[in-house]
Structure formats: structure tokens, C-alpha cells
Amino acid sequence: MKLNKFQLFPYHLVDPSPWPILLSFSLLNMAIGAVLYMHGFYLGGSLLTLGFVLTCFGMTLWFRDVITESTYLGHHTKQVKTGLMIGVVLFIVSEVFAFLSVFWAFFHSSLSPTIEIGGSWPPLGITPLDPFAIPLLNTFLLLSSGAFVTYGHHALIAGNRKAAIDGVLITIILAVAFTGLQYFEYSEAGFTMSDGVYGSAFYASTGLHGFHVIVGTIFILVGFLRIVNYQLTKQHHQGFEASILYWHFVDVVWLFLFVAVYFWGGA
Incomplete structure (x- = not known):
């Protein structure tokens, strides 16, 4: 300015x-x-x-x-952009602690199951989901989406507008597929959120992550529309970078969820 x-x-x-x-x-x-x-x-x-x-x-x-x-x-001068990015980073840090509280609740019950739930984890009467079915497929989808959005970012920096649009579009498709599969998983699950501490911990953790996936998808969709409308260039795309940073955070949280909640927590 x-x-x-x-x-x-x-x-x-x-x-x-x-x-x-x-x-x-x-x-x-x-x-x-x-x-x-x-x-x-x-x-x-x-x-x-x-x-x-x-x-x-x-x-x-x-x-x-x-x-x-x-x-x-x-x-949005250089100083303004720096302040905005610091704000995004601090926001993601606050989200880290939100998920930390959910994981804390999960491990508090799973590492030392009480007599009220049968002294075992998963509790008696709960049939956990197969981690190598939809959860594993969703893992591939989410990690692939992170790779494609990074590809789109580097293409935008290199001035390859078509490749940037293709990479971000594929990311959005994979994100929507992830959300659809998680909805299908919820509808087919043999337990609900009201089924004791296991149901509460499972749906609180995976549901909170699913909400973040939807928000991240909208975040990236806005960046995609701005690229299509020539609003983002290789020098001016900080909002798009913020969406990518948020999306990688969502990817990392899912890896912890898959290992802890689906694989170890359902064993």
C-alpha cells in the first residue's frame, strides 16, 4: 500500500x-x-x-x-499480512488444545477402564468399527488431498494457473468424498453417542474432526474460486496459504485419530 x-x-x-x-x-x-x-x-x-x-x-x-x-x-501490506498469519497460527494452536482435551478424555477412560464399563476397552457390548475398512480408505483420501493441495500451491507459485486449479479441485473432491464416507460410517455404526463413554469419546473426537474437515473444505473452496477469478497470484495468496496450513493440521489430527481411536482404541 x-x-x-x-x-x-x-x-x-x-x-x-x-x-x-x-x-x-x-x-x-x-x-x-x-x-x-x-x-x-x-x-x-x-x-x-x-x-x-x-x-x-x-x-x-x-x-x-x-x-x-x-x-x-x-x-494488506507486508506488516498486515504478517499479523494475519500470526493470527492464523495462534488459531490453529487453540485448535490443537481443543483436540488435546478430547484425546485426554479418550485416554482417561481407555487406559484405565472402570468396573462400570466392565473393566475393558472397548466396553462390554460395544462392537468397534473395523479400522482397515472405511477409516483406512479415509486416511488415504485425506493424505492424498493434502498432497494435491500442496501441488496446487506450488503450481500457483510457479505461475502454472491450470495446474493450480486442477490440484485444488482434486483436493476439494477428495475432501467431499471423505465427509461422505464418514457420514456412511456413522449411519452404519452399531453404537451411538449415548452408548456410554466409548460412544461419547468416539463421536466427540471423530465428529469434531469431521466438523474441521467441512470448515477446511469451505476454506479451500473459497481459495479455489478466487484462483478461478484471477484474484490470487503467485505474490498475493496469503488466504490460500492459510487454508493449506489449516488443512495440514486437519491431516495430522486424523493420523492421531486413526491410530488411537480406530486402531488401538478398537483392538
């Missing part, structure tokens, strides 16, 4: 925006709707849906403004 006589620093002072306050009330509405829905209150599901729609609406408009500031107005 070229500095003018009124701005003697390279940082971006954001213009007043209505989206933060809208998202605050939307998230509050969604949280209240979720509590009411889980407790069976009338119109709880409708309130939850309304909150979710308003949240998505507000995020879309907010992110649109950020894209406009960076792509068309040139407000």
Missing part, C-alpha cells in the same frame, strides 16, 4: 463495520437455540437454524469486505 501524507505507518486501520456486532448476536442466538433444541423446547430447532443462517450470512459479508480490502484496495 502506498502511504499518503495522512498515514505514516504501514498498518491497516479497519473502517467501521456492522458485521462484528451482527455475528455476536447471531452466535448468541445460535447458542440459545442449541440449548433449547437439546432440551426439547418448542421452536428450539427453528431458533438454532435461524442463528446458523445469520452466522453464515454475517461471516460471508465480513470475509467479502476483507477480500475487497486486500485484493482491490491494497490495504
